Amino acid sequence: MSAVIEADHLTIRFGSFTAVNEVSFEVGKGELFGFLGPNGSGKTTIIKALCGLLRPTEGTGRILGMDIRKDAAEIRRRVGYMSQKFGLYEDLTVAENLSFYAGVYGLDGRRAEERTREVQALTGIEPYMKRRAGQLSGGWKQRLALACAIIHSPEVMFLDEPTAGIDPVARRALWDLLFQLSGRGVTFFVTTHYMDEAERCGRVGYIYMSRLIAIGTVAELQRLPDANPPGTSRVMIATRNPSEALEGIRKLPGVREATIFGHSIHALAETDRVPLIREKMPGAKVETIEPSLEDVFVTLTYRIMENSR
Amino acid sequence: MNGAQASSWSPTLADEKQRHPRRWFSQGLFYGLVPVCRKEFLHVTRDPGTLFFALLIPMLQLFLFGFAVDTNVRQIATVVLDESHTQESRQLLERFAGSDVFDLRFYAGSPSEMYEKIRGGGARAGIRIPYDYARRLQDGTAATVLVLVDGSDSTVAGQAVSTSTGVALKESLARVLPTGAMPIEVRPSVLYNPATRSANFFVPGLIAILLQIMIILLIALSMVRERERGTLEQLTMTPVAPLGLMLGKMIPYGVLAFGELCAILTVMVVVFQVPIHGSFLLLLLLSLPFLLTVLGLGLVISTRARTQAEAFQLAMGTVLPSVFLSGYIFLIENMPLFFRGVARVIPATYYIQILRGIILRGAGIGELWVQALVLTVMGCAMILLAARIFVKQGAA
Numbered sequence: 001m002s003a004v005i006e007a008d009h010l011t012i013r014f015g016s017f018t019a020v021n022e023v024s025f026e027v028g029k030g031e032l033f034g035f036l037g038p039n040g041s042g043k044t045t046i047i048k049a050l051c052g053l054l055r056p057t058e059g060t061g062r063i064l065g066m067d068i069r070k071d072a073a074e075i076r077r078r079v080g081y082m083s084q085k086f087g088l089y090e091d092l093t094v095a096e097n098l099s100f101y102a103g104v105y106g107l108d109g110r111r112a113e114e115r116t117r118e119v120q121a122l123t124g125i126e127p128y129m130k131r132r133a134g135q136l137s138g139g140w141k142q143r144l145a146l147a148c149a150i151i152h153s154p155e156v157m158f159l160d161e162p163t164a165g166i167d168p169v170a171r172r173a174l175w176d177l178l179f180q181l182s183g184r185g186v187t188f189f190v191t192t193h194y195m196d197e198a199e200r201c202g203r204v205g206y207i208y209m210s211r212l213i214a215i216g217t218v219a220e221l222q223r224l225p226d227a228n229p230p231g232t233s234r235v236m237i238a239t240r241n242p243s244e245a246l247e248g249i250r251k252l253p254g255v256r257e258a259t260i261f262g263h264s265i266h267a268l269a270e271t272d273r274v275p276l277i278r279e280k281m282p283g284a285k286v287e288t289i290e291p292s293l294e295d296v297f298v299t300l301t302y303r304i305m306e307n308s309r
Numbered sequence: 310m311n312g313a314q315a316s317s318w319s320p321t322l323a324d325e326k327q328r329h330p331r332r333w334f335s336q337g338l339f340y341g342l343v344p345v346c347r348k349e350f351l352h353v354t355r356d357p358g359t360l361f362f363a364l365l366i367p368m369l370q371l372f373l374f375g376f377a378v379d380t381n382v383r384q385i386a387t388v389v390l391d392e393s394h395t396q397e398s399r400q401l402l403e404r405f406a407g408s409d410v411f412d413l414r415f416y417a418g419s420p421s422e423m424y425e426k427i428r429g430g431g432a433r434a435g436i437r438i439p440y441d442y443a444r445r446l447q448d449g450t451a452a453t454v455l456v457l458v459d460g461s462d463s464t465v466a467g468q469a470v471s472t473s474t475g476v477a478l479k480e481s482l483a484r485v486l487p488t489g490a491m492p493i494e495v496r497p498s499v500l501y502n503p504a505t506r507s508a509n510f511f512v513p514g515l516i517a518i519l520l521q522i523m524i525i526l527l528i529a530l531s532m533v534r535e536r537e538r539g540t541l542e543q544l545t546m547t548p549v550a551p552l553g554l555m556l557g558k559m560i561p562y563g564v565l566a567f568g569e570l571c572a573i574l575t576v577m578v579v580v581f582q583v584p585i586h587g588s589f590l591l592l593l594l595l596s597l598p599f600l601l602t603v604l605g606l607g608l609v610i611s612t613r614a615r616t617q618a619e620a621f622q623l624a625m626g627t628v629l630p631s632v633f634l635s636g637y638i639f640l641i642e643n644m645p646l647f648f649r650g651v652a653r654v655i656p657a658t659y660y661i662q663i664l665r666g667i668i669l670r671g672a673g674i675g676e677l678w679v680q681a682l683v684l685t686v687m688g689c690a691m692i693l694l695a696a697r698i699f700v701k702q703g704a705a
Contacts, residue, residue: 051546073337076548087543089348091355096348103344104547158546 002065004029004156004187005050009059012045019045021210022059027189027203032182034201035191036297042210043191047158050189051079063156077105080154084164086145090134094125094144097133098151105152112151119147123177139170146177150186157181159190163197175200195294206297209308213300218293226303227296232256233274234291237265239284252280257299266295341549345557349531353561363527364569367519371573374515375581379507382468388415388432390423395443401454401480405436410472423457433459434469446484501586501669508581513664514637516573517599517657520566521631522624524600525607527562529620532611551696559604559692566600567593577668586671595667595677598684599660605691606656612698631657659684 003026012020020042027033037043048054050061052072061068063075088097098119102112120126123143128136133144142162149157159178163171175197182188190201198204198218205215214221221227228234239245242260249258249265254273258265266289269277278286291299353360387405391398405411415432417423426432435457445452456473460466486492502509535541544554570593577583585592606627614620633639634648635657641649652658659680666672666680674681 053545073548073550076546079546081543081546083539083542085539085542087538087540089352089540090538092348092351096351100344100348101547103347104341104544104549106340106548 002029003027003062004031004064005033005189006062007046007050007059008061010046010049010056010061011058012042012049012054013057018210020049020056023207023210023212024059025205025212025215027187029187030182030185032178032188032190032200032202034198034204035189035207036193036195036198036204037191037207041207043207044160046207047081047160047189047191051076051081051158077152078154079156079158080149080152081158081160082145082149082162083160084162086141088133088141088145088148091132093130093132094136095129097144097148101148101151107152115151115153119151122150122180123147138166139173142166142170142174143177146174150181154186156187157189159188161191161193163192163194171197195292195297199293204293206300208297208301208304211304213304214296221293221296222291224296224300227291227299229256229268229299231271232268233271233288234295235267235269235274235277236261236287236289237267237277237281237284238263238287239265239281245281245284248280249277252277257302259298266292268295268299338550339553339556341544341547341553342557342560345549345554346560349558349561352531353565360565363523363565364572367523367569368572368576370519371512371515371576372580375508375512375577378511380464380510381507382465383409384412385410385434385465385469386414386432387411387434387436388417388423388426389413390417390420390435390437392440393438393442397443397446398438401438401442401476402436404476404480405473408472408476410468411436427457427459433462433465436473501671506583509583509669510665511637512577512581512583513668514635514661516570516577516664517635517660518628518631518637519573520570520599521603521657522628523569524562524566524603525610525624525627526621527565528558528604528607529611529614529624530617531558531562532608533614533617533620536611537616551699552692555608555692555696555699559601559608562607563600563604566604567596570596570600583668585668587667587673591674592664592667595663595674595681596660598681598688599656599663601688602656602684602691605688605695608695609691609698612695612702631655634658635661637661656684656687 005025005027007023007025010020010023011018023042023046035043035046045054049056050063050068052068052075055069064078066075068075089100092100095116098116099112102115107115120129123146125140125143125147128140128144133141136144146162163174166174178188178190190197192198201218203215203217204221205212206221207213214224214226216224237245237249242263242265246258246260246265249255249267252269252273254270254276256268256270258267260266267277268291274286274288389402391402402413406413411434413436415426417426417435420437423435423437427435435455437455437457439453439455442452442454454477456469458466458469532541535544574585574589574592578585607624610620610623610627614623630651631637634641634644634652635655636652637657641652641658644652663677663680666677
């Protein structure tokens with residue numbers, strides 16, 4: 001399988017600040033790739049570089065086999081982009097927004113009509129065609145933004161935190177659409193803050209402090225040695241009052257991390273100390289568990305912070 | 310995935326590029342111009358309120374300034390202290406009153422009353438004729454008349470001083486030459502603006518200033534609005550070329566400004582009775598380079614401004630230099646060397662020369678091609694500069 005999106009030792013510096021540091025990865029055709037990381041970690045910068053808007057300081061990348069340093073204009077014709085800001089003209093109607101983006105991507109009249117019908121069928125926006133974009137609800141705005149972003153049938157889609165500030169129902173509806181498109185062979189690169197969204201993705205990359213520190217399927221990441229240091233176990237401690245117990249558990253010898261999940265505490269502890277936890281928390285149920293994606297990223301982040309200290 | 314779907318997702322644009330490489334090159338630089346232009350016209354029609362004010366406010370200002378600005382000083386409120394009370398002193402005062410510059414409105418009884426009138430702002434000039442005025446005239450010793458002038462307005466003061474000197478000179482000559490015939494008489498004839506009406510001088514220049522404010526605001530705000538709402542970011546991810554985007558925005562606002570120009574010229578001719586001595590068509594034609602330049606200036610401003618408020622501030626920052634250093638009010642020839650240099654880079658300087666040249670003097674392309682050329686070059690440079698900054702910023 002040839003890679004549709006490729007980053008090859010991509011490095012981007014703004015003056016003395018390194019926004020993206022030696023990032024390499026590949027995304028195959030039809031894949032739905034999730035990209036996680038805190039704000040300011042370089043997610044948007046990578047998207048801009050891959051679309052040819054920013055020249056990488058070092059390294060390079062390829063989209064559909066085209067070099068991002070040389071073929072920026074051609075790349076932009078063949079990729080779609082949608083951000084949390086949607087990029088809609090609120091004083092124009094839904095139909096006018098669609099026809100503007102069709103024009104911008106150079107679709108001729110017949111093809112624009114054909115594509116408008118197709119994105120209408122996909123997003124169900126047809127009843128709202130005459131309404132101004134500003135009068136749509138958040139969820140419908142998002143669908144319109146997606147419709148505009150795919151009007152030119154892009155083979156690759158970059159979505160930059162597309163679901164920020166959207167209610168859960170609309171979020172799920174959007175992901176259903178993404179899966180439909182991905183089933184038709186469109187390759188997706190989606191950045192997000194939400195762990196549950198990341199878990200839907202086929203593969204996930206985690207960027208922290210401008211470096212890509214983990215990449216793989218969710219299952220692969222859960223088994224990463226860095227996330228499960230040898231000699232440690234991840235345990236769930238179900239107790240009546242987790243917020244009171246948390247401080248005590250953190251202070252126990254051999255406990256490396258502890259945090260609250262609903263009515264229980266998730267802790268990373270040295271395996272031979274687990275009986276000690278059982279001993280100290282007589283009324284609680286203590287079980288060994290698989291790390292969640294969030295556990296994995298938190299553990300990885302701590303390790304980097306320790307190493308850089 | 311079936312066949313029909315496959316075809317609709319295929320990269321047709323890439324195929325087309327290979328078939329028409331030359332056409333793609335020519336469209337490449339200005340790619341996206343047509344859809345952007347069409348969209349921009351839609352914005353204008355969607356917001357009739359903004360459009361209305363954008364067109365109405367310059368017109369209101371034209372009326373306001375066109376009627377209010379009159380630099381010809383007439384009827385200065387004057388306080389008189391006549392201590393002589395003679396036929397001679399009354400004759401002199403008549404000459405002052407006859408000059409149309411002094412309006413002998415108040416009569417004071419004492420010097421302190423006269424000073425008080427001027428300090429209080431009631432009068433701007435004072436004429437004091439001493440008690441020995443008539444006697445000295447008859448003796449042949451020089452008679453003195455004191456003329457006090459409030460210097461807080463330099464135009465008024467200058468006019469008052471020169472007129473009073475003239476009045477004294479005339480009166481003196483009349484006494485020396487009893488026949489009344491002057492040996493030399495100057496007959497000034499003011500060319501092109503025979504009535505020396507201020508409107509003729511100020512309204513043509515005002516057109517440049519009003520158009521500049523309107524255009525810079527319209528285009529800069531439109532660009533910054535896109536930046537604020539995130540649509541600019543979206544556009545940079547599309548194949549739209551920076552020049553396509555910029556020209557696409559310039560055309561609608563250029564058309565609006567051109568319409569406004571025609572309306573302003575109509576008002577100038579009909580309401581302010583300023584005739585256009587030269588060719589109306591040439592005037593419209595030579596206005597295009599100016600529109601180009603200020604549209605470009607608006608675009609440069611828009612690349613520097615993050616918010617609409619910032620764009621507004623920057624746009625307003627261009628107004629004062631264009632008013633004071635462009636020759637609109639003060640003669641460029643009288644400025645210090647440095648400001649003469651500044652005047653040369655202000656677009657309004659050249660357009661005001663074009664406007665006054667054609668409207669007042671009936672100048673033709675032979676006299677004005679340099680100004681038109683300078684503006685055209687400036688305009689193209691502005692647009693290229695804006696596009697360059699735009700690309701460098703990564704359009705973020």
